[in-house]
Amino acid sequence: MSLARAIETGNLAELPSRRDEDWRWTDLRGLIRELPAASSDDAGEIGAGPFDAIAGAVTRIVNGRLRPGAVADRGVLALRIISRGDGAHAGRHAVSVASGEALVLLESHEGRGAHISEFDLSIAVANSGRLERIVLVDEPADAVLVSRADVTLAPGAQFAQTVITSGARRQRIETRVAHPGGGGAARLDGVYLLADQRHADITTVVTHEGVDGTTDQLTKGVVRDQGRGVFQGRIVVRPGADKTDARMGHHALVLSDRAEVDAKPELEIFADDVACAHGNTVGALDEDALFYAEQRGIPEDQARAMLTEAFVGEVVDRIEHEGAREIVRAWVAERLR
Amino acid sequence: MLSIRNLSAAIDGKTILNGLSLELPAGEVHAIMGPNGAGKSTLSYVLTGRDGYEVTAGSVTLNGEDLLALSPSERAARGVFLSFQYPIEIPGVPALTFLRTALNAQRRARGEAEMGAPEFLKTIRARAGELKIDFEMLRRALNVGFSGGEKKRMEILQMAMLAPKLAILDETDSGLDIDALRIVAEGVNAMRAPDRSMLVITHYQRLLDYIRPDRVHVLAGGRIVASGGPELAHDLEREGYDKYAPKLETAPA
Numbered sequence: 001m002s003l004a005r006a007i008e009t010g011n012l013a014e015l016p017s018r019r020d021e022d023w024r025w026t027d028l029r030g031l032i033r034e035l036p037a038a039s040s041d042d043a044g045e046i047g048a049g050p051f052d053a054i055a056g057a058v059t060r061i062v063n064g065r066l067r068p069g070a071v072a073d074r075g076v077l078a079l080r081i082i083s084r085g086d087g088a089h090a091g092r093h094a095v096s097v098a099s100g101e102a103l104v105l106l107e108s109h110e111g112r113g114a115h116i117s118e119f120d121l122s123i124a125v126a127n128s129g130r131l132e133r134i135v136l137v138d139e140p141a142d143a144v145l146v147s148r149a150d151v152t153l154a155p156g157a158q159f160a161q162t163v164i165t166s167g168a169r170r171q172r173i174e175t176r177v178a179h180p181g182g183g184g185a186a187r188l189d190g191v192y193l194l195a196d197q198r199h200a201d202i203t204t205v206v207t208h209e210g211v212d213g214t215t216d217q218l219t220k221g222v223v224r225d226q227g228r229g230v231f232q233g234r235i236v237v238r239p240g241a242d243k244t245d246a247r248m249g250h251h252a253l254v255l256s257d258r259a260e261v262d263a264k265p266e267l268e269i270f271a272d273d274v275a276c277a278h279g280n281t282v283g284a285l286d287e288d289a290l291f292y293a294e295q296r297g298i299p300e301d302q303a304r305a306m307l308t309e310a311f312v313g314e315v316v317d318r319i320e321h322e323g324a325r326e327i328v329r330a331w332v333a334e335r336l337r
Numbered sequence: 338m339l340s341i342r343n344l345s346a347a348i349d350g351k352t353i354l355n356g357l358s359l360e361l362p363a364g365e366v367h368a369i370m371g372p373n374g375a376g377k378s379t380l381s382y383v384l385t386g387r388d389g390y391e392v393t394a395g396s397v398t399l400n401g402e403d404l405l406a407l408s409p410s411e412r413a414a415r416g417v418f419l420s421f422q423y424p425i426e427i428p429g430v431p432a433l434t435f436l437r438t439a440l441n442a443q444r445r446a447r448g449e450a451e452m453g454a455p456e457f458l459k460t461i462r463a464r465a466g467e468l469k470i471d472f473e474m475l476r477r478a479l480n481v482g483f484s485g486g487e488k489k490r491m492e493i494l495q496m497a498m499l500a501p502k503l504a505i506l507d508e509t510d511s512g513l514d515i516d517a518l519r520i521v522a523e524g525v526n527a528m529r530a531p532d533r534s535m536l537v538i539t540h541y542q543r544l545l546d547y548i549r550p551d552r553v554h555v556l557a558g559g560r561i562v563a564s565g566g567p568e569l570a571h572d573l574e575r576e577g578y579d580k581y582a583p584k585l586e587t588a589p590a
Binding site: 286287288289291292293294295296297298299300302303306307309310311313314 | 385386387388408409410412413414418419421424425426427428429430435436438439440442443446478495499
């Protein structure tokens with residue numbers, strides 16, 4: 001059951017609904033009463049993507065279809081998921097990182113129009129491979145998007161991810177990581193910045209299947225107006241996955257009375273000698289910090305923007321690729337002004 | 338210069354300041370001493386315009402201008418500075434960024450040219466050196482993970498950079514060991530100037546051995562109940578605040 005299945009079969013009963021525990025805050029069946037026609041092949045002129053300037057190669061997937069011309073440059077790869085028009089489409093792609101290889105994957109979701117779409121990405125990172133994945137989701141207010149990534153790590157692999165989104169009409173960014181340990185590390189970070197009536201759901205599932213693996217997660221959200229943020233983070237430590245070290249943090253600023261944040265951190269631990277911790281806070285901007293900044297002469301609006309940007313900046317600072325980090329920082333700053 | 342007349346203020350409807358009057362001439366340092374709960378911190382927050390402190394009567398002017406009508410940042414731009422009893426941590430904002438933002442916001446508000454990065458760095462490097470603050474610390478998020486003494490020195494560094502007309506030091510000695518106290522006091526003393534006034538709020542006389550006030554006021558029950566020269570601080574240290582405690586009405590037997 002998935003949005004992609006519903007689009008491919010035309011069967012609305014395939015849509016996840018709020019009766020599904022994992023989808024209760026991101027109901028699609030209640031939202032989509034009718035599926036639009038399939039998206040057109042012809043998307044018209046497509047401009048530059050947000051990461052083109054720093055990428056060694058660019059792969060474009062337009063309305064679910066891979067555009068020819070991508071070069072398999074193994075260094076910094078931009079993956080542009082472009083949606084145009086008001087149709088429905090589903091696309092999929094696969095990325096693999098070989099043993100000893102390092103790849104920076106700069107994924108951007110660039111929607112225009114009230115499309116309904118799903119994009120599924122399959123990622124495999126071999127032993128001692130390293131992948132840093134940045135997912136910048138810039139979609140219109142009337143679009144519906146589900147992005148699913150299934151990540152399979154080999155023992156000793158390094159995987160780091162940062163999702164940055166401003167939401168959409170309804171939006172789910174889901175990442176599932178199979179983590180065999182063996183000295184491997186996964187970092188899964190996220191930022192959601194929601195205004196108006198936008199919705200974003202960041203869902204992660206990390207399954208530790210072997211000894212000696214680490215997971216480090218930090219997600220931060222800023223929700224104003226009638227925005228709605230959802231964070232679901234699950235860490236499963238399977239029997240035998242001893243010496244797992246997993247940390248999860250989710251912190252949200254709720255800047256209006258009508259904004260909403262739903263968070264569900266879950267740790268399921270079936271192994272011994274495991275260090276797991278999670279922290280979750282939802283609140284307003286720190287009034288003490290605000291007054292302190294104003295007392296020093298920073299006008300209230302400027303102080304609020306500075307503190308909000310700093311709040312989210314902690315996640316942005318963790319992006320390892322410097323060029324990507326600065327592009328994301330500028331994108332975030334523009335949306336908080 | 339600072340003129341407080343018959344000031345009353347309440348928090349959540351509870352009166353804390355009750356007809357407080359105080360004149361602080363330019364260039365002078367006055368100490369405000371008083372028992373816990375006398376309204377010392379309330380006074381500092383009312384002067385700086387913190388939300389939740391309701392002024393119910395009286396006036397406060399700085400060089401003739403009504404302070405109470407201004408927002409906190411406008412007051413700061415007019416030269417009002419508060420050294421916090423408990424300096425706030427600002428995660429994610431390096432001390433250098435915070436201070437330069439504040440300095441230039443004040444300058445813009447006053448219609449002055451902003452200070453460029455080279456001049457700013459040169460100035461703050463010198464001031465930090467005088468206060469024995471490691472310059473590298475200024476690249477870290479302001480006050481995050483700083484010790485109590487480091488936070489207090491950061492307050493004085495901010496004061497030195499912002500060069501206020503009225504500096505209010507709220508319990509600046511609390512949490513300081515004797516060496517840190519000396520450094521902080523030297524920093525404060527170096528800033529004494531004919532056009533700068535200071536209000537030193539303290540529970541103990543200890544700080545006043547290092548920062549010699551021109552006058553000492555006793556704050557009790559929300560108003561100034563006694564004023565005198567520096568020797569008053571020593572009397573208080575010896576005799577305590579008991580004689581200034583509000584008189585209890587005894588019911589007839």
